Amino acid sequence: MVSSSSLSPAAATSMSSSVSLDRPSRKPNISSSLQTPSIIHFPKHSSTATSYPPSPSISTTIPKKIATTVPSVDKSLAPMQNQWNFLQKAAAMALDAVESALVSHERRFPLPKTADPAVQIAGNFAPVSERPVVRNLPVTGTIPDTIRGVYVRNDANPLHEPVAGHHFFDGDGMVHAVRFEKGSVSYACRFTETNRLVQERELGHSVFPKAIGELHGHSGIARLLLFCARGLFGIVDSSHGTGVANAGLVYFDGRLLAMSEDDLPYHVRVLPSGDLKTVGRYNFNGQLKSSMIAHPKVDPCSGELFALSFFRATQVQIQAKKIHMGFHMERRAFLEKIIISHL
Numbered sequence: 001m002v003s004s005s006s007l008s009p010a011a012a013t014s015m016s017s018s019v020s021l022d023r024p025s026r027k028p029n030i031s032s033s034l035q036t037p038s039i040i041h042f043p044k045h046s047s048t049a050t051s052y053p054p055s056p057s058i059s060t061t062i063p064k065k066i067a068t069t070v071p072s073v074d075k076s077l078a079p080m081q082n083q084w085n086f087l088q089k090a091a092a093m094a095l096d097a098v099e100s101a102l103v104s105h106e107r108r109f110p111l112p113k114t115a116d117p118a119v120q121i122a123g124n125f126a127p128v129s130e131r132p133v134v135r136n137l138p139v140t141g142t143i144p145d146t147i148r149g150v151y152v153r154n155d156a157n158p159l160h161e162p163v164a165g166h167h168f169f170d171g172d173g174m175v176h177a178v179r180f181e182k183g184s185v186s187y188a189c190r191f192t193e194t195n196r197l198v199q200e201r202e203l204g205h206s207v208f209p210k211a212i213g214e215l216h217g218h219s220g221i222a223r224l225l226l227f228c229a230r231g232l233f234g235i236v237d238s239s240h241g242t243g244v245a246n247a248g249l250v251y252f253d254g255r256l257l258a259m260s261e262d263d264l265p266y267h268v269r270v271l272p273s274g275d276l277k278t279v280g281r282y283n284f285n286g287q288l289k290s291s292m293i294a295h296p297k298v299d300p301c302s303g304e305l306f307a308l309s310f311f312r313a314t315q316v317q318i319q320a321k322k323i324h325m326g327f328h329m330e331r332r333a334f335l336e337k338i339i340i341s342h343l
Contacts, residue, residue, distance in 0.1 A: 081202070084235075091233040095226055102222055103163050115165035115213045125168060127157050128189065133274045135186040143183045150270050151178045154258050156246040159197055160206045164219075167212035172197050173246035173258055173266075179274040186274045192258045192266050193278035195240040207236055211262065241281055247294035252305045257282060259294035297340045306340050 084092070113119045121127060156171030173192040178185060191197055196208045207230060209215055209223050230236045243263020250257050250265075257265035258278075267279040283289070296307035 088233050088235060091229070092235050095229055095233075095235070099223075099226055102219060102226075106164050106219055111165055115167055115216070117162040117166040117213075120166055120168045120213070121158065121162075121171070127171070128174075130174075130191060131187070131189050133186050133188045135184065135274075137185045137187055139183075139185055143180060143185065145183055147180050148182075149180055150274070151180070152176065152249055152256065152270070154192065154246060154249050156244065157191070158206075159191065159201060160204075162206070162210075162213070165213035165216070166210060169246070170210035170213045171244065171246060173244050173260065175249070175258060175268055175276050177270055177274065177276055179270075188275050190276040190278075192245040192268060193280075194243060194245050194263070194266060195237070195281070196242055196244060199236055203236075208238075208242055243291070250296050250298065250305070252296075252298055253303075255282065259292070259296075261291060261294050263291050264288060265292070299340065 081089075081092075110116075152175060154173050154175045156168055157174035158166065158171040162170075173194065174189055175192055176187070176189040178187050200206055200208065207227065209220075209227050214220060214223050227236070227238075231238055241263040243260045245258040245260050245263065245266045247260040248258075249268075250259065256268050256270065258268050259265045264281045264283050267282040269277045269279055271277055290309050293308045296305050298305050
């Protein structure tokens with residue numbers, strides 16, 4: 001229902017006494033994102049967290065450049081560089097130098113397509129910048145007044161440009177929201193303010209290991225050791241989670257939860273203006289102690305949430321609603337999704 005289009009001027013032609021029937025030498029345009037040239041453009045992001053600005057005035061056009069702003073979060077999660085002591089500053093410089101040498105060594109060898117940023121985040125999968133609420137988007141046709149609400153989705157969108165291996169699933173979580181109200185449409189997209197993203201934005205580069213794109217072979221072990229060393233010196237803090245919240249969304253018990261299999265869910269709130277704000281990690285009132293799958297199922301009849309936990313089986317009672325999680329298996333297996341049916 002929401003569409004945007006661009007028009008290109010017609011090329012001028014000249015009259016000719018003869019027409020060539022030779023096949024054109026230039027290659028035809030390729031529309032598949034997997035075959036487009038591997039050109040990655042990373043938008044510039046702010047390195048500091050600020051509060052939300054007022055919603056832009058109603059407009060039928062989308063501004064070409066919009067200042068990147070992020071919601072206010074608990075800044076205690078991100079170690080401030082200006083608060084480091086001499087030992088931490090020296091350790092950060094030394095570890096950055098070691099990482100630079102590691103990256104230089106990795107670049108001597110070609111990356112596989114499953115970890116090559118030029119393949120994984122090119123074309124339609126290229127990163128985008130945050131966008132505050134833009135109202136009165138162009139609409140093709142008419143949206144019935146009875147259609148009201150917000151359509152939300154999330155995906156992987158790396159904040160920083162990869163310097164080594166990167167898989168699409170390694171990107172930071174970003175939530176997109178399309179709001180329908182009285183026949184008009186608004187749009188906004190924001191990063192989910194994970195502990196990982198807050199710290200990496202403060203540091204200005206990626207420091208948390210990328211499970212799929214980087215943790216392979218000896219270089220993967222070296223990256224894990226670098227991350228542990230940064231943690232020992234207090235340069236990074238992984239005690240509040242290392243997840244990216246980019247794999248799924250679920251609305252349960254009045255909360256919109258952004259999820260990934262490597263961490264607890266993150267509570268994201270849709271503001272009355274249509275903008276998005278990260279509330280924080282959500283552990284179901286302290287009852288969830290481990291990560292869970294990113295694609296749980298909500299029973300539309302009972303309101304119960306069914307999910308899987310990779311570490312323990314538990315049942316959490318939440319305001320007369322239940323979350324059922326986990327079951328015992330005879331052998332280990334990675335289960336990503338489940339299907340629930342009424343017999």
